[in-house]
Amino acid sequence: MQVRPARPGDARAVAEIHVRAWQAAYAAIVPAEYLASLSIEKHEALWSDGIAKGSPQLLVAVESQQVLGWVSFGPSRDDDASAGVGEVWAFYVAPSAWGSGVGKTLWSHMLPLLQRQGLRRITLWVFPENERAARFYRSLGFTLEPGSARQFTLGGVLLNEVRHVRDAAA
Numbered sequence: 001m002q003v004r005p006a007r008p009g010d011a012r013a014v015a016e017i018h019v020r021a022w023q024a025a026y027a028a029i030v031p032a033e034y035l036a037s038l039s040i041e042k043h044e045a046l047w048s049d050g051i052a053k054g055s056p057q058l059l060v061a062v063e064s065q066q067v068l069g070w071v072s073f074g075p076s077r078d079d080d081a082s083a084g085v086g087e088v089w090a091f092y093v094a095p096s097a098w099g100s101g102v103g104k105t106l107w108s109h110m111l112p113l114l115q116r117q118g119l120r121r122i123t124l125w126v127f128p129e130n131e132r133a134a135r136f137y138r139s140l141g142f143t144l145e146p147g148s149a150r151q152f153t154l155g156g157v158l159l160n161e162v163r164h165v166r167d168a169a170a
Helices: 008-025 032-037 040-053 102-116 131-139
Strands: 002-005 057-063 066-075 085-093 121-126 150-154 157-167
Touching (some): 085 102, 121 131
Antiparallel strands (some): 121 157
């Protein structure tokens, strides 16, 4: 498996994984109507733009010329973040590749990039009901940050997410 920065030609595969992973992972969390309305074409346009701008940073895991997963990251977008805090903005693996090591491979390539940027702390946000993701992030050394819960409305439903943190040097 190769991990490399995303290229313009990867936008479609990134979008497909983004939508399909949302539909699989969040089926019991996010309203079905919202998940059904997700558009690969709209996500492809967003990712094409992001890849062209280089923001956020985006790595893809490729095997046999097929993108199996990706991770986007950069400085923390949180209002309460201090300098030196990075964030995993999004982390998705094709549902057909869950449990195959793609996520850990992406992580092992992303972490040194964050460390070289001088980041001391890394954060990410997770739906608390997404136990699969929470287990994965705990395996990488993340812990739940007490009191970090925030709410937002998506598809007409009030949802929660919680922040996980870890030391970048660990």
